[in-house]
Amino acid sequence: xxxxEIETIFAEDGALAAVISGxxxxxxxxxxxxxxxxxxxxxxxxxxxxxxGTGKTFAYLIPAILSGKKVIVSTGTKNLQDQLFxxxxxxxxKALARYPFRASxxxxxxxxxxxxxxxxxxxxxxxxSQDDAQALAxxxxxxxxxxxGDISEIADVHEADPVWLHATSTADNCLGQNCPDYxxxxxxxxxxxxxxxxxxxxxxxxxxxxxxIRETGFGELLPAPEVVIIDEAxxxxxxxxxxxxxxxxxxxxxxxxxDTLAEYFTDAKDMPDLRTACEDLxxxxxxxxxxxxxxxxxxxxxxxxxxxxxxxxLESLQKQLARLTDQLERAALRSHGxxxxxxxxxxxxxxLEMLINDQDGQxxxxxxxxxxxxxxSRTPLDIxxxxxxxxxxxxxTWIFTSATLSVANKFHHFANSLGLNGAxxxxxxxxxxxxxxxxxxxxxxxxQPSDPEFTDKIIDFVLPVLKxxxxxxxxxxxxxxxxxxxxxxxxxxxxYPLLVQGSRSKGVxxxxxxxxGQAVLLATASFWEGVDVRGDALSCVIIDKLPFAxxxxxxxxxxxxxxxKQGRNPFFEHQLPSAIIMLRQGVGRLIRDVDxxxxxxxxxxxxxxxxxxxxxxxxxxxxxxxxxxxDVEGFFSSEDRS
Numbered sequence: 229x230x231x232x233e234i235e236t237i238f239a240e241d242g243a244l245a246a247v248i249s250g251x252x253x254x255x256x257x258x259x260x261x262x263x264x265x266x267x268x269x270x271x272x273x274x275x276x277x278x279x280x281g282t283g284k285t286f287a288y289l290i291p292a293i294l295s296g297k298k299v300i301v302s303t304g305t306k307n308l309q310d311q312l313f314x315x316x317x318x319x320x321x322k323a324l325a326r327y328p329f330r331a332s333x334x335x336x337x338x339x340x341x342x343x344x345x346x347x348x349x350x351x352x353x354x355x356x357s358q359d360d361a362q363a364l365a366x367x368x369x370x371x372x373x374x375x376x377g378d379i380s381e382i383a384d385v386h387e388a389d390p391v392w393l394h395a396t397s398t399a400d401n402c403l404g405q406n407c408p409d410y411x412x413x414x415x416x417x418x419x420x421x422x423x424x425x426x427x428x429x430x431x432x433x434x435x436x437x438x439x440x441i442r443e444t445g446f447g448e449l450l451p452a453p454e455v456v457i458i459d460e461a462x463x464x465x466x467x468x469x470x471x472x473x474x475x476x477x478x479x480x481x482x483x484x485x486x487d488t489l490a491e492y493f494t495d496a497k498d499m500p501d502l503r504t505a506c507e508d509l510x511x512x513x514x515x516x517x518x519x520x521x522x523x524x525x526x527x528x529x530x531x532x533x534x535x536x537x538x539x540x541x542l543e544s545l546q547k548q549l550a551r552l553t554d555q556l557e558r559a560a561l562r563s564h565g566x567x568x569x570x571x572x573x574x575x576x577x578x579x580l581e582m583l584i585n586d587q588d589g590q591x592x593x594x595x596x597x598x599x600x601x602x603x604x605s606r607t608p609l610d611i612x613x614x615x616x617x618x619x620x621x622x623x624x625t626w627i628f629t630s631a632t633l634s635v636a637n638k639f640h641h642f643a644n645s646l647g648l649n650g651a652x653x654x655x656x657x658x659x660x661x662x663x664x665x666x667x668x669x670x671x672x673x674x675x676q677p678s679d680p681e682f683t684d685k686i687i688d689f690v691l692p693v694l695k696x697x698x699x700x701x702x703x704x705x706x707x708x709x710x711x712x713x714x715x716x717x718x719x720x721x722x723x724y725p726l727l728v729q730g731s732r733s734k735g736v737x738x739x740x741x742x743x744x745g746q747a748v749l750l751a752t753a754s755f756w757e758g759v760d761v762r763g764d765a766l767s768c769v770i771i772d773k774l775p776f777a778x779x780x781x782x783x784x785x786x787x788x789x790x791x792x793k794q795g796r797n798p799f800f801e802h803q804l805p806s807a808i809i810m811l812r813q814g815v816g817r818l819i820r821d822v823d824x825x826x827x828x829x830x831x832x833x834x835x836x837x838x839x840x841x842x843x844x845x846x847x848x849x850x851x852x853x854x855x856x857x858x859d860v861e862g863f864f865s866s867e868d869r870s
């Protein structure tokens with residue numbers, strides 16, 4: 229695996245040019261690939277930041293394949309997984325015909341059909357709604373023709389449909405080797421393929437699950453890699469933090485009761501106390517949800533402690549779960565299904581005890597409510613030490629890459645969050661000509677973000693920009709409340725299609741946006757990153773506020789308090805760097821191709837009025853900047869002449 233091979237493959241008349249129409253070599257891409265080769269050879273961990281348009285996917289995949297080592301590539305989302313496996317790797321396979329390799333796609337178990345659970349659902353004594361019954365029938369028909377059981381294949385049952393709970397398994401309810409369908413299990417087959425592959429494509433959730441979840445019945449979740457490549461690495465610390473914690477949800481408890489009842493009707497009808505324990509637990513789950521109130525919120529554990537109604541509901545829930553666990557222990561010998569339910573009940577009972585009585589200062593405890601459920605959680609204050617140990621267990625070379633890993637050209641925040649002491653660092657700027665392709669507009673006279681009428685007031689600044697851009701804009705918000713208020717204000721004030729996040733699925737909204745060519749899309753967090761709209765359809769990105777995390781978030785509050793106790797500055801060490809990376813992600817939606825042009829508008833006056841604003845500015849691409857609306861109008865009018 230020599231540097232000269234990389235130069236040949238990426239050359240103007242090289243292997244990639246032979247399979248990609250209009251291919252042009254990019255110096256940053258070649259340099260990044262060469263740096264990754266050196267890191268793999270020297271077995272040194274690497275933090276590699278590559279600006280939008282660098283072509284980082286090919287820059288890490290090709291060295292990984294040429295290395296001949298066992299490689300795991302982890303991406304931020306399942307959509308990115310599918311794109312990498314179904315689009316990028318086939319092109320590379322064609323280009324590198326001289327270097328054959330076996331690749332495998334592996335997702336979490338909830339993405340694979342469980343034929344045992346499906347048959348159990350179809351044969352249950354419980355009734356289903358007409359829609360659910362039809363969906364299960366569609367899944368059954370598809371189950372007879374699918375080869376890999378990936379639920380994303382089936383078009384007429386959406387992946388997010390709750391009915392999949394009856395046709396997929398969880399770590400809790402999987403019977404493992406005791407399952408009668410074990411030999412034909414789609415998840416089992418996918419994991420075997422992963423063990424045999426040279427390169428396995430996973431996502432961060434699955435990587436962290438392999439790290440934190442004790443699984444039985446399938447052996448090792450992921451193969452032992454020699455190289456681990458983390459794409460969209462800026463997301464990893466948050467994902468890892470969630471998996472290292474403990475969460476008990478109302479849905480988990482309801483599913484335990486449902487599954488136990490299904491097993492009761494099959495193998496334990498002579499144990500009426502078991503049925504009663506299930507039904508009583510279901511009632512307690514509903515009562516506890518009601519005790520939290522109707523509002524959907526996320527709060528600190530102290531709010532539970534201070535509310536006698538919730539405390540009483542939690543105590544009753546714990547007693548009923550213990551009662552069901554006792555009943556299941558007596559019934560466990562009846563069937564593998566009941567034995568599995570008993571093990572789940574024991575685990576949930578233990579986790580609930582841990583959550584209620586844990587006084588360890590190393591954890592943040594908090595809760596979240598949903599329309600029909602709740603989550604009780606504890607999250608580690610710091611994952612750096614645990615992640616270092618995880619990396620040592622996988623004695624591999626680790627490559628971390630993303631377009632947004634640095635803050636003002638320094639990697640301290642990212643490296644410290646994962647304990648990456650001694651890792652090499654390098655970065656490559658985007659090849660796009662931001663100075664000519666983009667304009668950064670920050671008007672005078674903007675209201676303060678603390679102003680209760682902030683959203684109302686910035687609309688007056690935004691409207692002339694939308695007129696100049698003729699729609700074609702993403703309007704990104706830091707809160708759902710601001711988004712909804714802006715939607716009300718803009719509804720009768722713009723002549724362009726108005727698309728609002730939440731009104732339809734993300735994919736449908738994006739397709740409508742692209743087709744329209746003049747739409748204005750209002751969105752929050754999920755549209756700040758991982759969204760790729762090329763061409764004229766997106767020519768303006770407007771951001772309401774600097775994306776600082778909500779100071780009322782219980783996890784953030786606890787983390788900040790812990791840092792203060794250690795004599796550290798939580799604002800400059802955590803809040804500010806996180807906000808800068810988030811802003812960089814939002815700005816990254818604007819220019820996605822060499823021919824794209826666009827205006828960035830940030831409506832937060834703190835950019836210039838607070839000292840830390842300069843750190844945001846230093847972290848953004850080198851665009852022309854203006855405070856004059858006339859320059860925005862001139863920028864867009866020049867499109868007609870260009």
